[in-house]
Amino acid sequence: MSNNTFVSVSLVLSAYFIVCFCLFFPQSTTALHGGGSVVPGKHGTVVTLDQRRVVVSTEFGEISTVKVSDGKEGFYDLQFITMEPNSLFVPVHLHSDMVFYVNSGNGTLSWVDLGKEKGKLRQVELRTGDVYRLPTGSFFYMQSNLESDRRKFRINAIFFDSREEIRQDGSSFGAYSSLADLLLGFDDKVLQASLNVDEVVIQELRSGGPQQMIVHGVSKAKELFEVHYRNMRAFLGLIDDNGMIEVNKNKKGKAFNILEAKHDFENCNGWSLVVTSKQMDALRDSDFGIFMVNLTKGAMMGPHWNPLTAEIAVALSGRGMVHVVCPSTLDEAECKNSSVRVEEGDVFVVPRYHPMAQISFNNGSFVFMGFTTTQKNNHPQYLVGSASVFQVLDKRVLAASLGVSNTTMDELLSAQNEAIILECTSCAEEEERLMEEEIQRQKEEEAREREEEERKKEEEEEAKRQEEEARREEEEARKREEEEAAAKREEEEARKREEEEARKREEEEAKREQKAKRRQEEEEEAAREQEEARKREEEEAARREQEEQEAKRRHEEEEAAQEQEEEAERRWQEEEESARQKREQEEAAGRQQEEEEEAVKKREQEDAARRQQEEEAAAREQKQQEEAARQQEEAMRRQQEEAARQQEAAMRRQQEEEASRQQEEAMRRQQEEAASRQQEEASARQQEEAMRRKREEEASRQQEEEARGREEEQVTPWGGGGSGSGSGGSGHQAQGEGEAASMKEEEMAHRAREADQAASRRREPGGGIKTEIATPQSMQASKVE
Numbered sequence: 001m002s003n004n005t006f007v008s009v010s011l012v013l014s015a016y017f018i019v020c021f022c023l024f025f026p027q028s029t030t031a032l033h034g035g036g037s038v039v040p041g042k043h044g045t046v047v048t049l050d051q052r053r054v055v056v057s058t059e060f061g062e063i064s065t066v067k068v069s070d071g072k073e074g075f076y077d078l079q080f081i082t083m084e085p086n087s088l089f090v091p092v093h094l095h096s097d098m099v100f101y102v103n104s105g106n107g108t109l110s111w112v113d114l115g116k117e118k119g120k121l122r123q124v125e126l127r128t129g130d131v132y133r134l135p136t137g138s139f140f141y142m143q144s145n146l147e148s149d150r151r152k153f154r155i156n157a158i159f160f161d162s163r164e165e166i167r168q169d170g171s172s173f174g175a176y177s178s179l180a181d182l183l184l185g186f187d188d189k190v191l192q193a194s195l196n197v198d199e200v201v202i203q204e205l206r207s208g209g210p211q212q213m214i215v216h217g218v219s220k221a222k223e224l225f226e227v228h229y230r231n232m233r234a235f236l237g238l239i240d241d242n243g244m245i246e247v248n249k250n251k252k253g254k255a256f257n258i259l260e261a262k263h264d265f266e267n268c269n270g271w272s273l274v275v276t277s278k279q280m281d282a283l284r285d286s287d288f289g290i291f292m293v294n295l296t297k298g299a300m301m302g303p304h305w306n307p308l309t310a311e312i313a314v315a316l317s318g319r320g321m322v323h324v325v326c327p328s329t330l331d332e333a334e335c336k337n338s339s340v341r342v343e344e345g346d347v348f349v350v351p352r353y354h355p356m357a358q359i360s361f362n363n364g365s366f367v368f369m370g371f372t373t374t375q376k377n378n379h380p381q382y383l384v385g386s387a388s389v390f391q392v393l394d395k396r397v398l399a400a401s402l403g404v405s406n407t408t409m410d411e412l413l414s415a416q417n418e419a420i421i422l423e424c425t426s427c428a429e430e431e432e433r434l435m436e437e438e439i440q441r442q443k444e445e446e447a448r449e450r451e452e453e454e455r456k457k458e459e460e461e462e463a464k465r466q467e468e469e470a471r472r473e474e475e476e477a478r479k480r481e482e483e484e485a486a487a488k489r490e491e492e493e494a495r496k497r498e499e500e501e502a503r504k505r506e507e508e509e510a511k512r513e514q515k516a517k518r519r520q521e522e523e524e525e526a527a528r529e530q531e532e533a534r535k536r537e538e539e540e541a542a543r544r545e546q547e548e549q550e551a552k553r554r555h556e557e558e559e560a561a562q563e564q565e566e567e568a569e570r571r572w573q574e575e576e577e578s579a580r581q582k583r584e585q586e587e588a589a590g591r592q593q594e595e596e597e598e599a600v601k602k603r604e605q606e607d608a609a610r611r612q613q614e615e616e617a618a619a620r621e622q623k624q625q626e627e628a629a630r631q632q633e634e635a636m637r638r639q640q641e642e643a644a645r646q647q648e649a650a651m652r653r654q655q656e657e658e659a660s661r662q663q664e665e666a667m668r669r670q671q672e673e674a675a676s677r678q679q680e681e682a683s684a685r686q687q688e689e690a691m692r693r694k695r696e697e698e699a700s701r702q703q704e705e706e707a708r709g710r711e712e713e714q715v716t717p718w719g720g721g722g723s724g725s726g727s728g729g730s731g732h733q734a735q736g737e738g739e740a741a742s743m744k745e746e747e748m749a750h751r752a753r754e755a756d757q758a759a760s761r762r763r764e765p766g767g768g769i770k771t772e773i774a775t776p777q778s779m780q781a782s783k784v785e
Contacts, residue, residue, distance in 0.1 A: 088217030
């Protein structure tokens, strides 16, 4: 019952506290989402002062933020809050733990943890060097004091943000939210019913204008303490007998001042300090720790690494160099050793396992503070000095691992007597020089790469231009070749046209000469075609008659096979009927015998019954076997008949194909014979034409000779004897030429007959004609003959 009462009182307290703050600050700023994209905490990340993102800026103060990662799974939101004197940071609700360091100025922190001590208000006075922690879910506000020197109230705060699932753009739910966001998102009816107040109060909640996160704080702070906090305490029954407010006298908190605490380590080169839950109770449930390092001029925090935590540090004053070394297990392409220059206000992150060294310059000290991401027994491991981890290892093993002699290893381990913070004059300047040289080298390398890229680009463009030029030249050459080829084609076409015209003239001449013969040939061809058509009709009639006979024969065979099948079926049925009758007779005889034996002896009847059952089983089995044999025989018979039918069909198809082939062969022979006759007739016509032309030429030549002889006789009248002899000589010459012409004609006729005989001999056995191609050698041989 007491637990339920406490829960109810806590809920009422929460609602009333929210209403009081909303009445006082009706339109406070919404949750802050931090500094844009997340800065990955890998290999010595640095965020300079000018890279911070300002999220709130008023005449009374400013809030800037940076989001970083520890290189693993943790994300952190660093906020830098600056408040003018006598300013108020309005009440907000925390979404995560908040650990902060007061960098300068003085102020008052007021906060409420609703889950503890019945939500009593706590107040903490803050001054420069204080560190403090507020748990998740707390409500808090801060007010800066009015200082005579007008110093600003500056706070460096860190918020654990890993469970917020920071998106790719870096935003999340924010580190905290204003009270108005928690309450005024509901509509008026819900608020009125939930808070049990009048509508006027709800309207007053919404009537105020937008309120900044940092405002002027004199009158508003006084009103807050004198009115709203008094009402809240009175509502809870926490007012004493005289009616005065008692502000939790026994629970007034106190911050831990890091500047007044005893240093963990200190020498002439500087000092360092780490604050954990051992020194500060407020950090008991937190993962955060706080550290501060002050390096004098020309000093160095010795090379070391953290085995369990990352360091997120802020430079408070001065400047220095931070050198970070990548572990050998990382890929060199992803991680490189780096040196960075850090100035006042810069944030730098060093992941766990990464060896590092912070170095101050010769002209000034370097002070920085930061946060560790875990309080688990993290003991920094130093590589050099009297506190080096190498001091406890076997020197021979160390010498073998470093590839040096034992003497050199002894010198390395014993030369440095100091520990942790070492003297390092001009080391920062040398690191800065090397860093600037590396930056210059990278710039030169980038410039060379750009020049190389530009050169490659120019070469590619030049190659492309040359390729285009070569392509253009090839295109022009191709066009020229095409034009020349077109001109040649035109010339060739003109020549062909002339030849074609000459050929056409010759063909027309030949057509006129062959026209009469063609008519005769056509008549003969028509007669032959009629004869061939008559033969084809006779063959077709014979083929149809043969097919009809074949079909009739197949029909008769099928009917005979069907009759045989029916006859076999009848025989089987008769045999089956005979067997059945026989079985019935046997069964009747058996029954009679059983009746006679039953009268004699009951046991014999049982034996007979058993034998009868066995006989019936045997009979049934025999019947089944006979039925199976009959079915098998029937199946075999059908298979044989089907095979016979298929064989007959195949033979018929083969005969039909053979008949078709023979018919085609006959038609082909007829076509070849017709072509051969046409060729022979054309050859005969050509020979006759040649002989006719030869005779005409011979007759014309003979007439010319005779005319020439007559002219010679008329010119030489005085040469009677000579002329007579000459005339006689002319006569003999003409007679010789006539005999020669006759011999040539006989020779040509002889060759024509030989050609016909050769054509007859070249006929193939199937009736085809083997055509010989006339070659120049054969023509020469014919001339020789």
